[in-house]
Amino acid sequence: MPVSRASAASLRTLLPATGAVAGWKMVGAPKDYGPDTLYDLIDGGADAVKEYAFLSCVDARYSPNGRPNPSIDVNVYDMSNPLNAFGLFSQDREGSQPVNVGAGGARTTDGTGMSFWKGRYLIRLASISRSAQFKNGMLTLARAVAARIHGSSAQPELLQKLPPGMKSASEKYVKANVAGHAFVSNAVTARYPALGATAELFIAQFPSAAGARAAYQKYLAYEKGNRDLAPLKGETGFSVLDRFARNVVVAARGPYLVGVVRATNMPKAQALVRAAAAKLK
Numbered sequence: 001m002p003v004s005r006a007s008a009a010s011l012r013t014l015l016p017a018t019g020a021v022a023g024w025k026m027v028g029a030p031k032d033y034g035p036d037t038l039y040d041l042i043d044g045g046a047d048a049v050k051e052y053a054f055l056s057c058v059d060a061r062y063s064p065n066g067r068p069n070p071s072i073d074v075n076v077y078d079m080s081n082p083l084n085a086f087g088l089f090s091q092d093r094e095g096s097q098p099v100n101v102g103a104g105g106a107r108t109t110d111g112t113g114m115s116f117w118k119g120r121y122l123i124r125l126a127s128i129s130r131s132a133q134f135k136n137g138m139l140t141l142a143r144a145v146a147a148r149i150h151g152s153s154a155q156p157e158l159l160q161k162l163p164p165g166m167k168s169a170s171e172k173y174v175k176a177n178v179a180g181h182a183f184v185s186n187a188v189t190a191r192y193p194a195l196g197a198t199a200e201l202f203i204a205q206f207p208s209a210a211g212a213r214a215a216y217q218k219y220l221a222y223e224k225g226n227r228d229l230a231p232l233k234g235e236t237g238f239s240v241l242d243r244f245a246r247n248v249v250v251a252a253r254g255p256y257l258v259g260v261v262r263a264t265n266m267p268k269a270q271a272l273v274r275a276a277a278a279k280l281k
Contacts, residue, residue, distance in 0.1 A: 011058040011076050014121070016144040018066070024137055025066035033057040041075070048091065049077065051175050052084040062141060070129040072138055074145065077122040083156040087173030089117040092124070098169065101139065102146040103153040106169075111135045114142055119151040158188050161203050161256075163275045166190035178202050179245070179261050183218040187257075192272060196246075196264035201272055203280070204257040216252035219259070223248065232270060235277055239270055253277040 011032070018025045031041075034056050038046040041059055055078040063071040079085040089104060092115040096106035105116030114125040123145050125138045159171055170191035178184035179202055187204035206212040213236075220238055223229055227241040237251030237258075247263040249270050258276045263269035 011056060011078060014076050014145055014148045015058065015060045015074065016062075016141060016148075021062075021137075021140055021144050023064055024062045024072075024141060025064070027061040027063055027066055027068050027071055030058050030060040033059065049088060052088045053080040054078070054084075055080050062137070064133070064137075070127060070134065072125055072127045072134060072141060074141055075124045076145065077124070079117075079120055079122055081120050081156075082117075082151075083158060083173055085117040085120050085122045086156055086159070087175065088122045089115055090172040092122075093169060099139065099142075101142040103149070105142065107138075114138050116142060116146065116153075118146055118149045118153045121149055158203065158205055161276070161279055162188060162190050162201070163272060163279065165192050165194055165272070166201075167193050174202070178204055179259060181219065181222070183215050184257060184259075192260070195260065195268050195272065196262060199260060199263040199269070201260050201276060202258070203276060204259075206255045206257065209252075209255050212252045212255050212257045215257050216250065219250050219257070232273065235274060237273065237277075239266060241266075249273040251277050253280045256280045 012030055015030060033041050035050055035054060038049060038057060057075055057077045060074045061071040079088060093106040096108055099105040099107040099114060101116050103116045103118035107114045111130055112127055116123050125142055127134045127138060162171060172189045174187050174189055176185045178187040184204050187202045189200055189202045192199050192201055223240045223242060226243060229238060229240040232238055232249060232251055235251040239249045242248045245261040247266045247269050248261050250259040251273050258273050260269040260273055
């Protein structure tokens with residue numbers, strides 16, 4: 001599917017023109033990519049981007065002198081809504097350092113890459129140069145793009161349902177195969193160190209309460225052969241000692257499925273699931 005003129009024009013307005021950022025000139029003209037051509041830009045990463053309802057992308061390059069090398073690549077992705085934009089950003093963020101660009105942002109540890117999200121957009125910047133000039137240039141260009149995007153980087157509503165106690169910057173939005181299960185999708189997740197170094201809570205939202213109950217029944221059936229399977233008091237839920245995921249607690253509440261996996265302490269896992277379920281309506 002080709003990128004529409006309207007979509008391409010809209011994304012291009014977010015790119016700083018030559019001279020808009022002191023000391024940086026655009027190299028040539030921006031290029032546009034859609035779902036069918038994204039492989040031409042990021043062959044190995046296109047499928048991961050498209051998983052998050054990708055619509056279109058514009059790619060521009062900047063350098064101090066307007067020449068191709070070295071340069072800074074600036075890619076602006078339209079991800080259709082803020083939750084998808086955050087979801088893709090949350091995959092980029094893993095192992096990176098926080099950076100303030102006027103929006104949610106992270107920088108690679110070697111300084112050659114940067115990523116941030118704002119509204120429905122994810123922006124990636126990269127350069128092969130490790131010089132201070134290019135590191136600072138990426139930050140300056142990122143802030144210039146962020147300033148052109150209306151709205152904020154406030155957390156999407158589903159993320160706000162995560163209970164307190166999570167590891168900083170561990171929140172993610174996962175579209176499919178949550179906790180390794182094909183029947184759990186569309187979930188926010190976060191690590192909770194009080195339950196163990198790899199303990200994770202997920203909140204999956206389904207189109208209806210019936211959908212959440214169906215996923216719950218599939219999860220329960222999956223765990224039938226594991227040890228200490230028992231009802232979760234006060235909830236439509238269960239706890240179990242899974243041979244792979246250790247202490248597991250799962251509950252259905254309205255259109256949501258809440259779960260904890262890889263916990264080292266069962267009572268704490270049960271308490272966290274109850275706390276999360278109590279916030280859901």
